[in-house]
Amino acid sequence: MIPVNLSVLSSTDAQGLISLIRSDQNLVGTTSPSEIVAFIAAVVVAYIAGLFAAYYLKRHFSHRVKKDHLDFWIRVVRVLLVIAAFAITVPPFFDAGLTIIIAILIGSIAVLALAGQKVIANAVACLALMYERPFASGDFISIGETSGTVVSITLFAILVRTVHGVIVHIPNDQVYTTVISNYHSHVARRYDFEIGIRYRDDAGQAIGIITGILDGYQFALKHPAPEVFVSDLADSSVKIKIRLWFPSAWANTQDDISLRTRILPMVKSALEAAGIRIPFPQRELWFGNEMFKKMRMMDEK
């Protein structure tokens, strides 16, 4: 049992504490007041140094490194500084050899591992996500049934802001074991849509009009060039397929809404201005002459 020196602990006034530190009597076990002061001072210095390090890193790297990665490394630096402060000042507290300290550490880790398997799984998944980088802060992603923009990646979960403004908290281990779709990881994405015109309309003219619109539209990439072609001769219309590439950074959403709201109205207006119509679903019925003859004969009888 560690002997506690109660007589020195009862010194509550400032003068008494100063004299206690100067006398360097053992306070708890073999720990002297100067060692405790050194410990507290080291932790405070480590904390302040961490703040300065964070300020320095943000100032010099915020325009080069993505925010979540920078936040992660700032956290790592701050934790390392505190660990260093502990490593320097804590060992004198123990009147024991290094082997015993290591044994205590391993035991503590084992207990923590058993008590917080889920927490550790999330932390390990965070490291795996940091290493593999399937997405970054600001990317639009789909994880399971959740779609939205990644707000931040923390040690235990990622925060996703859906298009409805709801923040969804997804545990890292769940993220790591689920199919992830990232709509922002490549610099360009393809958008496909189909439009139907009447059979009597000139498909070549329609293709020319649509190609002209895409050529003049700034966000339809020049290369890879847009593709516009007749894709199907359907029941009610001639189908024209349009494939175009656009910068992911511009339309960073799952439903490509920025593109739809601009391209589709322009295409419709231009086709209608050229007299080309988008037909309703329709079916023409033909009656054979034999049937009419039989009906007339029956009427005459």
Next chain:
Amino acid sequence: MFGRYRADLSYSDKNITISVESTPPRYVRACRDERVEKILPTGEGSVIINPVEPVNLPLPITRLLEIAFPATVLLPKSERRVFLTFPVEIGVFLEAGGDLHVLDIFSCTPAKYSLYGLPGTGQITRWHRSEVYEKAPVTDRFFLGVLDLTIKNASAETIEVSRTVLDSNSMHLSYGEYVSMAAVMEVYSPMIARTSVDEVPSVSGMTPCIELYIARRIPAVHGRGHLMESGVA
């Protein structure tokens, strides 16, 4: 219109209208169906208008300018000087109290984006198509600038070059009768080339521009240029 103004400014042509008034302090600009109006601070200060790196509009989603031009054939270990055009973007800065604030950026030239390389590994570029000229072409300096490009074929094979990609973080523009930029493109193979923009304009008497990376205090990468790794044709 380009220059530094301490007093009132009023400029208008069929495409651009700019006015800076001191009482009340106000900045108004109209160009291509877009109008911008800003209330300026009172006191000392000046407004600077000059061309800036042409990659900011309509959105700052790239820092690369890609210029496509008719294929130019270069023999091994040879070089050729050509003149191309590039789109002009105009920056308006407010200089006061030792600070340079970007007041406005606009352009009379329609923008177009492209992908240099593959979707997975490539880069989005601001795309522009140019003819190849033997000498600096006559351009409207509010629409098109002139790129003085020296293409060097450092390889041991004949190479066709039909595009160049420049990094805006090391661009140096200047203006006089026209907006000018001088660059060197060193071609190592049909797939790889390095481009770098000269710090000194190729024509004397030009006024150097204040670039956006200076106003925004973004460190420029001088001398390194941009490595084109997805082909030169």
